Amino acid sequence: MNRHVVITGVGVVSPVGIGIEEYWRGLTGGRSGVGRISRYDASAFPVQIAAEVRGFMLADYTDAPGTFVASDGRSVPLDLRTQYALAAADMSVRDAGIEECGVWSDAHLYFGAGEGGNDLAMLSRIVTPASSRVDGCDVASLLARADARLFSVQDQLIEPTVPASLIARRYGIGGEVTTCLTACAASAQAIGEAMRRIQEGDCDLALAGGAHAMTTPLDVLGFAMLSALSCRNDAPARASRPFDRHRDGFVLGEGAGVLVLEESERARRRGARIYGELAGYGTANDAYRVTDMHPDARGAARAITSALADAGIDAEEIGYINAHGTSTVENDRAETLALHHVLGDAAREIPVSSTKSMTGHAVAAAGALELIAVLLALREQVMPPTINLETPDPECDLDYVPNRARAHEFTTALSNSFGFGGQNVALVVRQ
Amino acid sequence: MMSRRIVVTGMGVVTPIGNCVAEFWQALLDGRSGVGPVRAFAVDGFCPTYASEVKDLETDRAGLPRRKLKVMGRHAQLAFCAAQEAWSDAGLAAHPPVEDRSRIGVLLGIGMLNADVVELGRAFYATAHARSTSAGLSDASGDSFDTVAFGRWGASEMLPLWLLRHIPNLAAAHISIALDAQGPSNTITTGCVSGANALGEAARLVARGAADIILAGGADARVSPLAMLRYRDLGWLATRDDIDPAAVSAPFDAAAAGFVTGEGAGVMVLEALDHARARGARVYAELAGYGAANDAHDVLEPDPEGRGLARAVSVCLERSGLQPPNIDALFSPATAVPAFDRAAASALTRTFGSLRARPATTATRSIVGHTHAASAALDCVAAVKSIGESKLPATLNLHHAIADLPLVTGTPYAGDISTALVSAYGFGGHAAALAWQRCCA
Numbered sequence: 001m002n003r004h005v006v007i008t009g010v011g012v013v014s015p016v017g018i019g020i021e022e023y024w025r026g027l028t029g030g031r032s033g034v035g036r037i038s039r040y041d042a043s044a045f046p047v048q049i050a051a052e053v054r055g056f057m058l059a060d061y062t063d064a065p066g067t068f069v070a071s072d073g074r075s076v077p078l079d080l081r082t083q084y085a086l087a088a089a090d091m092s093v094r095d096a097g098i099e100e101c102g103v104w105s106d107a108h109l110y111f112g113a114g115e116g117g118n119d120l121a122m123l124s125r126i127v128t129p130a131s132s133r134v135d136g137c138d139v140a141s142l143l144a145r146a147d148a149r150l151f152s153v154q155d156q157l158i159e160p161t162v163p164a165s166l167i168a169r170r171y172g173i174g175g176e177v178t179t180c181l182t183a184c185a186a187s188a189q190a191i192g193e194a195m196r197r198i199q200e201g202d203c204d205l206a207l208a209g210g211a212h213a214m215t216t217p218l219d220v221l222g223f224a225m226l227s228a229l230s231c232r233n234d235a236p237a238r239a240s241r242p243f244d245r246h247r248d249g250f251v252l253g254e255g256a257g258v259l260v261l262e263e264s265e266r267a268r269r270r271g272a273r274i275y276g277e278l279a280g281y282g283t284a285n286d287a288y289r290v291t292d293m294h295p296d297a298r299g300a301a302r303a304i305t306s307a308l309a310d311a312g313i314d315a316e317e318i319g320y321i322n323a324h325g326t327s328t329v330e331n332d333r334a335e336t337l338a339l340h341h342v343l344g345d346a347a348r349e350i351p352v353s354s355t356k357s358m359t360g361h362a363v364a365a366a367g368a369l370e371l372i373a374v375l376l377a378l379r380e381q382v383m384p385p386t387i388n389l390e391t392p393d394p395e396c397d398l399d400y401v402p403n404r405a406r407a408h409e410f411t412t413a414l415s416n417s418f419g420f421g422g423q424n425v426a427l428v429v430r431q
Numbered sequence: 432m433m434s435r436r437i438v439v440t441g442m443g444v445v446t447p448i449g450n451c452v453a454e455f456w457q458a459l460l461d462g463r464s465g466v467g468p469v470r471a472f473a474v475d476g477f478c479p480t481y482a483s484e485v486k487d488l489e490t491d492r493a494g495l496p497r498r499k500l501k502v503m504g505r506h507a508q509l510a511f512c513a514a515q516e517a518w519s520d521a522g523l524a525a526h527p528p529v530e531d532r533s534r535i536g537v538l539l540g541i542g543m544l545n546a547d548v549v550e551l552g553r554a555f556y557a558t559a560h561a562r563s564t565s566a567g568l569s570d571a572s573g574d575s576f577d578t579v580a581f582g583r584w585g586a587s588e589m590l591p592l593w594l595l596r597h598i599p600n601l602a603a604a605h606i607s608i609a610l611d612a613q614g615p616s617n618t619i620t621t622g623c624v625s626g627a628n629a630l631g632e633a634a635r636l637v638a639r640g641a642a643d644i645i646l647a648g649g650a651d652a653r654v655s656p657l658a659m660l661r662y663r664d665l666g667w668l669a670t671r672d673d674i675d676p677a678a679v680s681a682p683f684d685a686a687a688a689g690f691v692t693g694e695g696a697g698v699m700v701l702e703a704l705d706h707a708r709a710r711g712a713r714v715y716a717e718l719a720g721y722g723a724a725n726d727a728h729d730v731l732e733p734d735p736e737g738r739g740l741a742r743a744v745s746v747c748l749e750r751s752g753l754q755p756p757n758i759d760a761l762f763s764p765a766t767a768v769p770a771f772d773r774a775a776a777s778a779l780t781r782t783f784g785s786l787r788a789r790p791a792t793t794a795t796r797s798i799v800g801h802t803h804a805a806s807a808a809l810d811c812v813a814a815v816k817s818i819g820e821s822k823l824p825a826t827l828n829l830h831h832a833i834a835d836l837p838l839v840t841g842t843p844y845a846g847d848i849s850t851a852l853v854s855a856y857g858f859g860g861h862a863a864a865l866a867w868q869r870c871c872a
Contacts, residue, residue, distance in 0.1 A: 044582030070731060105727075114599065118546060120576040126660075127548050128555040136588075137552025139656045144476035152664035155657065156731065156858075159543045160599070160620050165859040168727045174742060177725035177861060178628060181541070181599035181618045189617060193632075200639065217578050218546075221586050222594030283641075284533055285616040287607040290502075290595060299613065302533055421604035423616060 004279075005195045007429070008272040009096025009260030010372045011088035013211075015051035015253050016358050018061070019091060024376045027384035028405040032237035032358050034251050040217055047224040049236040050215040051253035051360025058083045062090035064170055068157055076153045078166075079116030084256035084365075085163035085211035086170070092207065093171065096260035096272065104171040108203045109164055110194040111179045112186030112210030112364045116158030118218060122151055163211050167258075175203050181364070184324070184419030185283075186210050187257060188367025188427055192281030194261050204263040211256035212364035220252055226291065230327060240361075241388035242325035242354035243332045243396040250326040253360025257368030275375040279412075280311025280428030291420055293330055297338035299424040300324075304342045304416065307426035311412075315343040318350050318428075319410020320383050322370045323400075324418045325354025326361055333395045335416065351408060353401040357387040367417035367425065374413045374429055383408050437634045438870055440712040441521025441700030442812050443513040447483040447693050447800055451516055455809070456816045459798055459824035460843050464677035466691050466800050471654055472549075479669060481676035482654040483693030483800025485509060494609065502595040504544055507602035509696035509805075510650035514606045517646060521700040522712055523610075528644070536614035536642040538633040539603045539698075540625025540649040542804035545657040550593065554585035561585075602650060614642040623766070623801070623857030624723075625649050626697060626808030627865060631721035633701050643706040649808035650696035662692055665731070667768050678828050680801075682765030682794035683772050683838060685831035690766040693800030697808035699815075704870070716815045717870040719850070720751030726860025733771050737778030739862035740764070744782045744854055747864035755788040758866070759848040760823045762810040763836070764856040765794040766801050775856050776834035783836075790852070791844045792836040797827035807855035807863065814851035814867045821848045 012019065015033025016026030026033070033051040042048040058066040064086040069075045078086075093099060130142035156162075161179050168177045176197070182189050187210025194208035214223075223229050230249040232239035240251040267274055284306065286299035293300065308315065324335055332354075339347045355373045362369055377383050382405050389402035412430040417423075444451065447465025448458035458465070465483040474480045490500060493512040500508060514537075518524050528535065558577060561584040595601060600618040607616055615636050621628045626649020633647030653662075662668035669679045669689035680691045707714055724746065726739035733739075748755065763779060765772045783789040795810055796802075802809060817823050823844040832838050849869040856862045 040576075040578045042578060042582065044579045045586075068730070109725075115543060120578075120581075123546065123551065124555050124558070124576055127552050128559050131552030131556040133553070133556055133560070135553075136549040136556070137656075138473075139548065140473035140475050140477070142548060142552075142656055143474055143660065146660055148660040148664040152661040155545075155661045156665060159622065159859075161622050161859045161861070162730060165725075165730045165861075168725050168860065169729065172727045174725055174727045174739065176628075176723040177621070177727075177859075178632070178723075179620050181620055182616070183598055183600050193617075196635070196639065200635075217576070217581065219594075221582070221589075222597070225586070225589070225591045226594055283615045283617075285537070285604075285607045285613050287532070287611050287613045289608065290598075290601050290604045302613070419600075420598055421600040421616070421618075422607060423600060423604075 003199050004264035004277055005198045005261050006264045006267050006277050007259050007275040007375060008262045008267050009092040010375060011091025011095060011258045012369060012372050013053055013084040013088050014255040014359050014369055015053050018056060020376060027355055027358060027373055028382060030385050030387045030403060032387060034236045034239055034360050036236055045221060047220055047229045047231055048233045049239055049251060050220060051251055052215055053255055058087055061087035070153055074153050076157055079158055080213040081116045081211045082163045082166060086166060088256035088258040089167045089207060092258040092260050105174045106203060107173050107205040108175040108194060108197050109168055109173045109177045110190040110208045111164040112190040113160050113163050113179050114181060114212050114364045115160050117213060117216035119154055120217060122154060126151055182419060182423045183421055184363055184366055185417040185423035185425040186364035188417035188425040189283060191259060191371060192425060192427060195278045195281055198261055198263050204266045206261045207258060208261055209258035209368035210365040212362055213254035214252050214363050215254045223252060238388050240327045240357050242327040242357050242386055243393060243400045244389050245391040245393040247327045247329060249328055251360040253362040255362045255365050255369055257365055257372050276378050276429040276431055279430050280307040282306030282310055282426045284424050286422030288422055293334040297334040299422055300335060300338035300418055301341045303424035303426040304338060307428050311428040313412060315346045317412050318414050320377060320413040321350055321352040322374045322415040323352050323354040324416040325356050336396045336398055339398060347398060351383055351399045351401050353383055353386045355384050371415050371427055374415050378413060378431060381407060381409055435638050436704035437637050437701055437718040438704045438707050439699050439715040439815050440702045440707050441517040443516025443520060444697045444809060444812055445485050445509045445512045446695040446809060447485055448798060452812060459795060459813055460822060462798060462825055462827050464798055464827060466676045466680060472656060478672050483691050484654050485694055502592050503605060504596040505652035506541055506650045507605055509652060510539055510602045511605050513696035513698040514646050517698040517700050518610055532611050532613040534614055534643040535612040536616055536636060536645040537603045537607045537612050538617045538629050538645055538647040540619050540629030540804050541599055541602060542620060542625060542651040542653060544597050545655050548656050550589055554588040557588050558585035606646060621861035622859045623803050623806055624855040624861040624863050625804035626806060627855035627863035628723055630699060630808060630811055630865060631723060631863060634718050634721055637701055637703050644700060644702045646698055647701050648698035649805040651802055651804035652694040653692050653803050654694050658692060668692060680767055680797050681828040682767045682797050683832050683834045684829050685833050687767040687769055687772055689768055690801035693802045695802035695805040695809060697805055697812045714870045716818050716867045719753060719866040719868045720747050721865050722746030722750060723863040728860050730859055733774035735774055737774035739860050740775055740778035740854060740856040741782050743862040744864040747866050751866040753866055755783040758790045758850050758852045760817050760851040761790045761792040762814055762853040763792050763794045764854050766796050780835050789836055791823050792838050793823050794826045795824060807853060810853045811865060814853050817848050817851050818867060818869050823848060
C-alpha cells in the first residue's frame with residue numbers, strides 16, 4: 001500500500017471548548033468540563049454529574065438548520081448529537097478549505113454514533129396513560145390511543161444513521177456513507193476504516209469522526225445502574241481522575257469530532273495545510289465479557305501491536321500516547337498493562353495522558369475528540385495533561401503527564417480507544 | 432479491492448418463514464408467507480394486527496443460557512442463533528480452527544433499538560403516581576418530564592442491567608465471546624441496508640488480510656409497539672385489513688401500500704478462498720464484488736431516480752468485472768413502500784439497460800416481510816442458495832407490476848443461475864449491492 005492518508009481539517013464540539021482553538025486552550029489549561037447536570041434535575045439520581053457542552057448555538061457554527069421539516073410540514077428539532085455532528089462537520093470542512101460544490105460527490109463518510117436521546121416527556125405522554133403498576137405498559141391500549149403524530153418523526157430522527165445522512169445530504173456525499181456503533185471505540189474505528197478506504201483507492205477524500213450525547217436521564221441512569229460511573233457528585237471537576245488511586249468510574253460526556261481525511265498527493269497538489277499523517281490502525285476484540293476488559297488486556301494489546309505494525313514503526317518511536325483512560329478502576333489498570341506488554345521497556349519513557357480527565361467520556365465521539373487532541377498536540381508540541389492525578393496507583397506506573405500540560409518534542413503518537421463489547425482500536429499519527 | 436478471493440462457507444438464518452437455512456429456502460420456493468397475527472403483544476384496536484414475526488425461537492438449542500436472555504435484546508438473540516447455525520454449517524463447530532483466534536472476526540449490521548415500553552411503562556407509572564400523591568414535587572406539566580420523581584420512584588422499576596439490551600455492539604460481542612472470535616469486530620448501521628454493508632465491509636477485511644474468517648450479516652427486531660406506531664404514522668406501514676394478511680406485502684405492485692414490519696437475522700461465514708481450501712471446507716459461492724453509495728438526498732425520502740442505488744449497482748458490477756448481461760438473477764430491495772419501489776425500479780431498469788439485459792428478478796420481502804437491517808443479509812443467503820440450486824423464488828402478491836423488470840411470479844424461475852446480484856436500498860439514501868457467483872474451485 002503506497003497511498004498515504006493525511007488529515008487536512010478538523011472540527012470539534014466538546015465540553016471543554018467548541019472549535020479547535022477553544023478546545024486546545026481548555027485541554028492545555030487543564031480545565032474540567034464536568035459539572036452538575038444542568039439540563040434536568042438529576043438530584044434524585046445516584047449520579048448527578050456529567051460533562052455537558054455549554055453555550056452551544058448551532059447557528060454560531062453552521063447555517064445547517066437545527067430543525068427537521070418533513071415533507072408534510074411537521075417540524076422537529078434535531079437532537080443534540082445531530083446538532084453537534086453538523087457543527088463539527090462544517091468546522092472541519094471549512095478548516096480544510098474544501099467547500100466547493102461537487103467536490104464531495106465521490107467522497108466517503110464513515111461516522112461513529114449511537115442513538116439520539118429519547119424525548120422522555122413525549123414518550124411518557126404516550127406511554128404513561130396506558131401503563132399500570134404491575135403490568136407496565138398495556139400495549140394494546142398504547143397502540144389504540146397513542147397519538148404518534150409528533151413522536152414518529154422525532155423517533156425516526158434519533159436513528160443512529162441520521163447524523164451521517166444529514167451530513168451526506170449537506171455536502172452531497174454520494175460515495176459510501178456508513179455509521180458504526182462500536183460504543184466507546186466507534187469514532188476511532190470509523191476513522192481507521194475511512195483511512196483504509198483511501199489507502200485502498202476506494203476514494204481520495206473522506207469525512208470521518210463521530211458524535212454522541214449520552215448525557216440524558218436514561219443514559220446516566222442506565223450507566224449508573226451498571227456501576228460504571230463516578231459517584232463523586234460533591235466534586236464534579238474532580239470526578240474524572242484516570243490513573244489516580246481514588247478513581248471510581250467514568251463521567252459521561254458528549255460532543256462531536258469530525259476530520260477531513262485526504263490522500264496525501266491530493267492534499268499536496270492543492271497546497272492543503274496538513275495536521276499529520278494517519279499512519280496506523282489496529283483493531284481486535286477481547287471475546288471475554290460484554291462489559292469488562294480481559295484481565296490481561298489481550299485485545300487492547302493486540303490492537304496496539306497491529307497499529308504499530310501497520311504504521312511500520314517500533315515502540316520506541318512513539319513520542320506521546322493519548323490513553324483511553326476512562327477513570328474506571330479496571331480500564332486504567334488494564335490499559336497500563338497493555339502498554340507494558342506492547343512497549344516493553346519503552347513504556348516507562350513514553351508520556352501518556354488521558355484527556356477524558358477533562359472532557360469526560362463522550363462514548364461514540366470520544367475517539368475522534370481524542371485524535372483531534374493528538375493532532376493539536378503534534379502541531380503545538382505540547383501534551384495535554386491528565387488532571388486530578390493526585391495519588392499514584394501502584395498498578396498504574398507510567399508517566400501520565402499529571403495535572404499540567406508539558407512541552408515535548410515528538411513526531412509520532414498513539415491514540416487508544418477501547419469499549420464495551422470488548423472493542424479495541426488503536427490509531428497512530430505522525431508529522 | 433478483492434486482493435484475496437472471498438467465499439461463503441457457512442450460512443445461518445432465523446426468519447419469519449423458518450429458523451434455519453433449509454426451512455427458509457423451502458418456504459421461499461413455496462411462497463409461504465411469514466406474515467400473521469402479532470403474537471408478541473396484544474394489538475386489538477390497532478391496525479395492522481399482523482406482522483412478520485419469528486416463531487418458536489429456540490435459543491437454548493443455540494446454546495444460549497436462559498439467564499443471558501434478560502440482558503440481550505431480541506435482535507441480539509436472533510443474531511446469536513443465526514451465527515451458531517452458520518458456524519456449525521461451515522464445519523467450524525465440529526472442527527474448530529486451531530490457529531490464532533485473532534484471525535476470526537464478527538461484523539453485524541443492525542437497526543435501531545427502540546425502548547421497551549412495557550418496562551418503561553412500569554417506571555413511568557411509578558413516576559406519575561408518586562408525583563400525583565406527593566406534595567411539594569413539581570406539577571404535572573405536559574412539556575417536561577419529572578426526572579426527580581423518575582429517579583426516586585421510577586428507576587427502581589427497571590431491571591438493573593436494562594442498558595445492556597440497548598448497547599448496539601453487544602449483539603456482536605455475545606457472538607465473539609461464544610465463538611472466541613478475537614479478530615476485528617464491527618457493528619454498523621445503514622438502516623435497511625445494514626446487512627448488505629456488513630457483508631461488504633467484512634469482505635473488505637478478509638480481502639486485505641485482516642482476518643481469514645468473518646461471521647457477517649444483519650439482525651433486526653422491529654415488531655415492537657414503538658416501531659409500529661412510528662412506521663404507521665410515517666405512512667410506511669401497510670394497514671390494509673380487508674385482505675388476507677399474507678397478501679398485504681406487495682412489492683412492485685401498483686397497489687402496494689407499505690411494508691409489513693418483521694424481524695430476523697442472517698449470518699454468513701465469509702472466508703478467504705485459500706483458507707477455506709486449506710481446511711477442506713465446502714464452498715457455497717464466491718463474492719465477486721461489492722458496491723455501496725448514498726443518494727445524498729433526504730433522510731425520509733428516496734431520490735426519485737434512486738441515484739444511490741444505481742451507483743451502488745454500477746460500482747459492484749465494475750468491481751466484479753461483470754456486465755449486466757452476466758447477471759442471471761436479481762434480488763431487488765422493493766419493500767412495498769411506493770416511493771422507494773418506484774425509485775428502485777428506476778435505478779435497476781436504468782442500470783441494467785436494455786430489456787434483454789435485465790435478469791430474472793424477485794422481491795423476497797413479499798414473502799418474508801420487511802426485516803429491515805436483516806433483509807439484505809437474508810437476500811444474500813437466498814442468492815447463494817439460488818446459485819446452488821438454480822432456482823429463483825417468485826414474488827408473491829404481484830398483480831400489476833410498476834417495474835419494467837422480468838419479475839418472477841407464480842412458480843420459481845428455473846434456469847442456470849451462476850451469478851446473482853443482491854441490491855439493497857433504504858431510508859437515509861443508503862444503497863449497496865453484492866454480486867455472488869458460483870465458485871469454480
